[in-house]
Amino acid sequence: MPDSSKGLGGFNRRDLLRLSVITGAGLAVGAPLLSACSVDSGTSGGAEQSSTPGATRKAIGNGITEKKELAPFQFGGPAGEKPGIPKRIAWANTSDAEFFLQITRSIELAATARGLEFVTAIANDDSAKNVEQIETFLQRGIGALCIQPLDANAQAPLMKRAIEAGAAVMSLVTPPSTSQAVADQYKVGNTQGLAAAKYITEKLGGKAKAVYFNIDTIEVLKARHQGVLDGLKSAGSGVKIVSDVQPSALTQDGGFKAMNTILQAHPDVNVVVGGDTHCLGALSALKAAGKDRPEMYLSGIDGDEQALAEIRKGGAYKASFAFAYPLMGYAWGQFAADWLEGKPIPQVMQFNAVELNSAEIIDRYQADMKAVAETWKNAATYFTLLGSVRYQERDQFINYAA
Template sequence: MISGRTLPGLVAACLLAASPMGHAQSPTPPGPQGIVVPTVFPPFDANAPTCTPPPGLHRVLAFAQDNEREFMQGVARGLALAARDRGLEYRIALARNDAALMIEQVRQFRSAGVGAVVTAPVDPASLAPSLQQLMWGGSYVGAVVPPPATEILNAPQYLTGKVLGDAAAAYIRDRLRGRAKVVLLTHDSLQFLAPRFVAMRDSLKTIPGVTIVADLSPQTVNKEGGNAAMRTILLAHPTVDVVLGADTVVLGALEALRAAGKARNDQFLGGIDGEPEAVAEIKKGGPYKASISLASPIFAYALGQHAADWLEGKSVPQAMDILPSALSLANIARYEADVADPGSVYRDPVRRAEYLRMYGNICYDTRDQYVNFPWSSERRP
């Protein structure tokens, strides 16, 4: 098996961890350190008392965006729609996977008095001090997974991976006669996402005929990274039956399989994120069989609404779950309608509850209680 920890020679040189964690961490300036001990938050109370609107800040919602993969484009679209609906100016700062550039962009937001920032960090550790400075100054900070933030967004990562792993396991049993060569394209270097791959491995362990021939993290979490990883894997294992990972890297792996003439309609390629290109591949009825939706425009719209609430002195959630669901030909049409109009989903409590679950309460007056630990609602063994 090719492993991300035991790759020899050339493979080790070209298949590194998904997140560039080698940047030096800036010293944390003095100020409240937030909630650093893992805490179970109660359900969000939408009727919590209002408090002081943050003074001296502009009604601007900014997105510190790591890269342009489709999942993040969905985040950007949801934020833009929420900003439009709430009368906020909207800005994007694209870091293009450059951690140092993202730090500078966030510092510029602070200097400009931006009232709300949502971030998808390139390197969470090095960005953390800049985010803390924003929060100490009264700005709302929403984070897509890593702390620190006023509001942490996360998926139940083990459950997310289990939904995909179970779908793959069922396909192997029913369609591949219980035997399959499997590739896992992981993000194990990101502790926040690692549980989804633990779950996939747990699901696959239930089938004796499964061989995991590669278990590694592509150099970059995008199509190019997935394509490069798959090309290397095919040199050692020219026959692959199952590929699992994030949609963007699995789509890259599919490109490599097709280029090598190794793509087959009886393969099971499955990803996480519900990216539009993955949905399109599922509709074709080819190798791509499943995508676990995290509905990025819908959760982003919710973050944008919470940012506007914060600036008006309202209480907002400290944490929010994105609930995973497996997309299939039977439910794709409804899903596409929902992500096309996230505002209508957010305004409908029943529909919203299918995608999101909210916890805790925080506002400007209690901003010292920001989340500064890797939050998850899951309590798995």
């Protein structure tokens, strides 16, 4: 049976965390009072002493508030002024989910390699605790803060305060930040749709009855939706999208139920695309109805371990498009060290969705994620790095969801 565990609004806990990472949808669990945090808006002129030891706090304005085209990042740019702040990197982790722990291990590995102290704390999805832990980091003194969205409104003043104190703030999609890790959702969806179209053209004679599971209640994923549809349509008029629907819950059970309903009207569906969670549920429904066939094409997004296991079997589940979270953590550690040496770091780290469609490719991907220090040399496979900023230009922080 598919996984039917549900969290807030029908989302299970792991999927809520994953979506907060890739979409920037902060998990608003109640904004705590910030009066005890001594938060300054940074609008006063001049400089003042920061609560961060060894730093002089500097007003930095509002940063870059409108989206702009950023040039490709180039390694080896000239170093500038060095910040006189502690060589310490902090990771304000919100959960003990496995992919967050992978990020933790990778940050620590890079920090150790570059002679930085690494500190972390887990908030267990408690917004007030998360804010308290960040405040503790700032009081102790840090050179870099790594952070992901939990309650973006509550986190933002502390993130700006860290930037004012001279620290690099490296975030998963949440502004304000020195460097943001994001995903181009249209590109992610289009990559998935084009891969399905290629299979339809080469293996299904250009004819398909396709199902797409969207998640349009999350605004930024509408771009992914359009990308998938544009990709599918590239296979020509033989492709019929017989159902484009959002299941009732972001769980495997949600996908299972939606697929059962679809099969009643369209029993000859042969292509299913969406997120791994929904598509795994759909596969369970196809199996239960005796309609799963090896020549079918199912693909998901996220690199879910269960999806990868299905791909290895060589059946209907053909591909999953994954994101290199462990490598991102290692990059954060490296960029923190560069920042403290006055070197430039990228303003945006854009995830490239990696197509995992065979046991060989899955093995290579998993090996890369286990050996991030080596993989780092070929990071362009997994990330597109854009923009450039140094400590002395810290007023050019990104203040929009890139």
